[in-house]
Amino acid sequence: MHEKNYEYSVLVNWLKTSNEEEARLTLTDFQAENPKKMLFNSNPFQLPKRLWEYLLTKSKIDEELRWNNFSGKKFNKLVNHLIADLYEASGKTTFKEEFVTAGGVKLGDVNMQTMESRKCPGLFFAGEVLDIDGVTGGFNFQAAWTTAWLASEGMS
Known part of the structure; x- marks a missing residue:
């Protein structure tokens, strides 16, 4: 692009x-x-x-x-x-309007060590399905990668 x-x-x-x-x-x-x-x-x-x-x-x-x-x-x-x-x-914006989704599965409903649902055992969450958001520039990528790694570890 x-x-x-x-x-x-x-x-x-x-x-x-x-x-x-x-x-x-x-x-x-x-x-x-x-x-x-x-x-x-x-x-x-x-x-x-x-x-x-x-x-x-x-x-x-x-x-x-x-x-x-x-x-x-x-x-x-x-x-x-x-x-x-x-x-x-x-073009692309110059005002940092490139925000990602907000909202999603409440963090209190997730075991943050394994990313497993507290309400539905055996169901794991990662990335933007979780109620995590922040300005662009790497924060959301890091949250997605980290939660995916935790979920994969939790499943294994």
Whole structure:
């Protein structure tokens, strides 16, 4: 990324298939079976609800649109977003906004010597699934590596 000055494109296929024809067929079949349902309430691909709603909104599809009225450019736009969703990256931040996830499994629920769950023996945790966070620059990497090592030792 450095060589490209942190400017690049990412093409995301949100479906298990990379085939446009299969995506169209799935949508058409679902449309025929569910003509009265609203698109926002019925997802033929079992994508997470918020992702499905995001892709519909990005495709400029009205929240009240029903499957029997769905066709044309909006249909094509949704297919495109489902199998070839383009995102542009341009540079990196200079304000240290590159924070990792926060929240997760409470540390009090984990044996910190073995990383084993106190609530579910035999279940081990490591990295960002734990409620550990800090500014970037190595802290989170070190926490992930250390907890993974402790968990592997605890399992053995």
